[in-house]
Amino acid sequence: MLDDRKAAVLRAVVREYIETAQPVGSAHVARNTSLGVSPATVRNEMAVLEREGYLIQPHTSAGRVPTDKGYRFFVDHLTRPGALAAPQRHQVREFFAKAHGELEQMLHDTTSLLSGLTSYAALVLGPSSERATVRSVQVVGLGDRVAMVVVVLSNGTVEKAVIELDAEFGDERLGAASSHLTAHLEGTSLADTTPIPATGDERLDRLVDAVLGVLAAPADRDHEQVYVGGASRMAAAFDAVDTVRKVLAILEQQYVVVSLLREVLDGDAEGHGLSVSIGAELGVQPLAECSIVVAPYEIEGEPIGTVGVLGPTRMNYPQAMAAVAVVSERLGRSLRA
Amino acid sequence: MLDDRKAAVLRAVVREYIETAQPVGSAHVARNTSLGVSPATVRNEMAVLEREGYLIQPHTSAGRVPTDKGYRFFVDHLTRPGALAAPQRHQVREFFAKAHGELEQMLHDTTSLLSGLTSYAALVLGPSSERATVRSVQVVGLGDRVAMVVVVLSNGTVEKAVIELDAEFGDERLGAASSHLTAHLEGTSLADTTPIPATGDERLDRLVDAVLGVLAAPADRDHEQVYVGGASRMAAAFDAVDTVRKVLAILEQQYVVVSLLREVLDGDAEGHGLSVSIGAELGVQPLAECSIVVAPYEIEGEPIGTVGVLGPTRMNYPQAMAAVAVVSERLGRSLRA
DNA sequence: CGCTGGCACTCGGTATCATCGACTGCCAGA
């Protein structure tokens, strides 16, 4: 653990570096803290902080830059989420005031909002369909031996799948299958696959089984919609085009993003909901220079999705945390309605 | 119009520049063409090409670089789509062999394919729902006075909208509304909004009207899905991080991308389906250093969507055109199935 | 004993300068 003065020095270094992206020297710190000590004293403290792994020097005769460990300490002990500035609060309020029903659209727009608030890339994970229960199942013919299965879930999402039939079915049979399936699946989760009773009509039962087969296929359901927005803003935070390329490549792999968000969130264990993962902690090499701030959004206490931002390790943590906290909270509230 | 030798020189310059990204000098051209002329002669030709606006020199004592006009001439007169290399052909074949039913997934995956083939960003425009006709309409209750309207269209897409009701409706009434709507809307396009006959049941008619109101709302229908993939690959083509940022910012604005694709395609007027827009021709300042190659994909002769790539103006046009042509053709064929 | 001012030292960034080489344009001659 760090004594008060070292903590103050570390805080000053992190803040200054976040703002300027330049290594910060002892003189700056001495000037910007209320410690009332000389640069020489600060130097001694910084030397210790470096030995302990909180800071590094890019080279002799340069100032110090925080390490991942330094940011970690800053986030855990030296700052709290903070509040949004007035214009941003206004922006959030306005956004949610005119937010309308369409879930996907809303989640997508949320990435724009969050990325606008923070100047980093925004990530939003949609409601997982695991918890959702079936409201209705419908089988609609599309053409020769092709039908589409449409399942409406209680959380307002729609799952669909194309199904190939082994024979031609008339509208009545498809309708009957729809009714039968709806009757027996309503209220259940798509994940549990208890068989449903036969109807007695053999062809109909074959059709029903085919539909159940499609719905049980895992491929369909773990596609957890993830929305990424504002990647261009994040690009501005790096000056090596290669870094930008690598980060973009990661963001394009949805499953990586999803598992990343999951892991960060789980890492929280118990907290105020917000959690932060910094640089190497993310465990993904191309994101070594990035940090992620995430929070779940909840409906009636149940976490149903995740919002977050991805920025450079030298991101403005207090501001990003504030934005993520506010947006996740309001998003949950807004979806409940 | 250019005489044969000037054309040959221009072609050589474009090819070399595409490959090396370095200004190309007269000696290279003399060496790489079968014209059998000396560098001095080439210099004279290049001077003319520059005066005519096909080439420019970044500075005196540097080689020449093609202008937009130079690329345009190259694309229109000096090259033809060309063929894909064997491994890439293989890649395409493999992709479409294991392509499965889910439309959205497929279009999304197509961006990966195309971007992999070309090393540029890929753009895919989904089937517009304008042409599609209704197959089924269903109204499903979600909770107090909230219902979801799900419309299955003939092209295999599903439109949905949340609707707020002015009163509580039971499942029977919702079912009745579904049947009534399906019966009268089936086969029509969502775009035409001829009123449908009343049922005699006043409450039911109010419900039906409410649904029709939602479906008529244009907001829902012009959201033309556009899929963008491989933006990271495109990033590698530029060396200024700011250029990358600006291009990304454009790609994030779906409506810009959509109208861009539309315009490029319309510009084709009459052609082999492929069309190319180069640099300033795109009419979007941040894309001044980019070109787009697009082609429609068709089902039974009817164009229903668009695929394309976006790369730097010095993109490998023959290869990009080949890839876009092949993918659009196969995609159309694959969707018909 | 901790803090401070002073001091020697380091080293990246910037500016200056010369050199090199890849080009070009032009011209005279084949």
Added chain:
DNA sequence: TCTGGCAGTCGATGATACCGAGTGCCAGCG
């Protein structure tokens, strides 16, 4: 009309020097 030759341009590269921000260390002070 083409070509070889030649003078000239100008960016890229590399050497050199200098500056300044910043450090570590130390002796002295409260």
